[in-house]
Amino acid sequence: MTNESSKGVLYAAAAYAAWGLFPLFFKQLGHVGAQEVVAHRTVWSLLFVMALLLVKKHFSWMRAVLGQPKVLAAFALSAVLLATNWLIYVWAVQNDHVLDASLGYFINPLVNVALGFAVLHERPRKLQWLAVGLAATGVVWLTVQAGRLPWVALSLAFSFGFYGLLRKIAPLGALEGLTVETLVLAPIAIGALAWWSLQGHSAFVSGDSFTLFMLLLSGPLTAITLLLFASGARRIPMTTLGLLQYIAPTTQFVLGVWLYHEPFQPSRLVGFALIWAALAVYSLESLLRSRMTAAQPA
Numbered sequence: 602m603t604n605e606s607s608k609g610v611l612y613a614a615a616a617y618a619a620w621g622l623f624p625l626f627f628k629q630l631g632h633v634g635a636q637e638v639v640a641h642r643t644v645w646s647l648l649f650v651m652a653l654l655l656v657k658k659h660f661s662w663m664r665a666v667l668g669q670p671k672v673l674a675a676f677a678l679s680a681v682l683l684a685t686n687w688l689i690y691v692w693a694v695q696n697d698h699v700l701d702a703s704l705g706y707f708i709n710p711l712v713n714v715a716l717g718f719a720v721l722h723e724r725p726r727k728l729q730w731l732a733v734g735l736a737a738t739g740v741v742w743l744t745v746q747a748g749r750l751p752w753v754a755l756s757l758a759f760s761f762g763f764y765g766l767l768r769k770i771a772p773l774g775a776l777e778g779l780t781v782e783t784l785v786l787a788p789i790a791i792g793a794l795a796w797w798s799l800q801g802h803s804a805f806v807s808g809d810s811f812t813l814f815m816l817l818l819s820g821p822l823t824a825i826t827l828l829l830f831a832s833g834a835r836r837i838p839m840t841t842l843g844l845l846q847y848i849a850p851t852t853q854f855v856l857g858v859w860l861y862h863e864p865f866q867p868s869r870l871v872g873f874a875l876i877w878a879a880l881a882v883y884s885l886e887s888l889l890r891s892r893m894t895a896a897q898p899a
Contacts, residue, residue: 609836613845616830619822621852624702624861626822627694629815633804635692637797638819639684640790641804645820647783650776653824662777673781675767680782682764686757693753699857700865704743705757706850707876710883711736712762720766728886732879739875746868775831779824844884 630638654660666672693702711733717723725733743751771778797803804812834842857863 605836609833610841610845611833612829613833613837613842614848616826616833617845617848618852619826619829620706620849622856623690624694624699624853624856626815626819627691628861630691630812630819631695633808633812633816635688635695636793637804638691638816639687640793641816642687642819642823643684643783643786643790644794645817646779646823647787647820649821649824650780650783653776654780659776662773666773666777666781672772675771676773676778676781677785679764679767679771679778680785682760682767683782684786686760686764689753689756689760693757697861697863698753699853699861700863700869701751701753702757703850703853703857704751704873704876705754706761706853707847707873707880708736708740708754708758709761710846711879712758713765714883716762716766726886726890728882732883732886735879735882736876739872739879742875743869743872746866746872775827779827844887847880847884 627638690702693699714725714729714733718725740751740755768778773781794803794805798805801807804816808816833845858865
């Protein structure tokens with residue numbers, strides 16, 4: 602493994618580990634409404650990325666983006682998907698649905714395969730279709746056992762899947778893209794925070810110093826994690842990145858079961874096992890494909 606590849610693995614693993622540990626952070630803000638947490642996350646993320654751009658003196662790209670309405674529209678849509686994903690995730694953590702959140706991110710890679718087929722007209726290979734089928738069976742099982750769709754998991758998987766799809770075809774990097782997305786969301790977030798403050802319901806008004814510190818920290822944590830991910834993704838193959846991504850939902854699953862003691866009936870284990878089997882098939886197929894490609898003569 603080259604030095605750059607080693608750095609890439611380290612950066613990507615750090616990003617996924619941080620995402621996996623996010624429940625520990627957002628549990629500390631359980632007394633603040635999920636909408637307000639997301640509003641703060643948006644505003645402080647924007648200020649952080651703007652500070653980075655100022656330090657790097659990297660603003661020239663903005664003029665070109667402002668002259669491309671289609672690009673702005675695409676990032677406005679990705680901003681809505683990102684905010685939706687954040688809101689559902691924070692709500693899930695605060696309301697003891699960490700296991701459902703982990704399920705969503707276990708399903709997400711297979712949602713990406715389905716979206717690639719439906720939108721980008723990619724042709725999934727046979728083992729990839731088998732993985733998607735196993736995951737779908739797992740979701741059906743969980744639905745039958747619970748008597749309702751696992752909406753938290755599916756909402757997280759599809760919102761992040763569509764978000765990833767838009768970012769895949771977008772012309773901007775991680776820092777620039779997050780800047781545009783938070784710029785789009787910031788007026789709504791600032792307006793909501795001002796309204797809640799005037800009504801006396803905001804953490805700005807009633808929160809203690811620890812709560813305010815945690816809310817301020819949510820912005821840098823969000824931005825740094827995304828930048829670590831982007832730095833890692835540029836240095837390592839997609840196969841390696843695909844295997845590392847299971848660090849986050851696995852960590853969340855462990856936290857949900859052993860730290861937060863969320864109920865995990867044996868019947869749910871069957872559904873999770875089907876989805877884990879799907880991920881095993883998907884990962885094995887990716888590894889075999891990668892080795893076959895590497896073995897081919899140049």
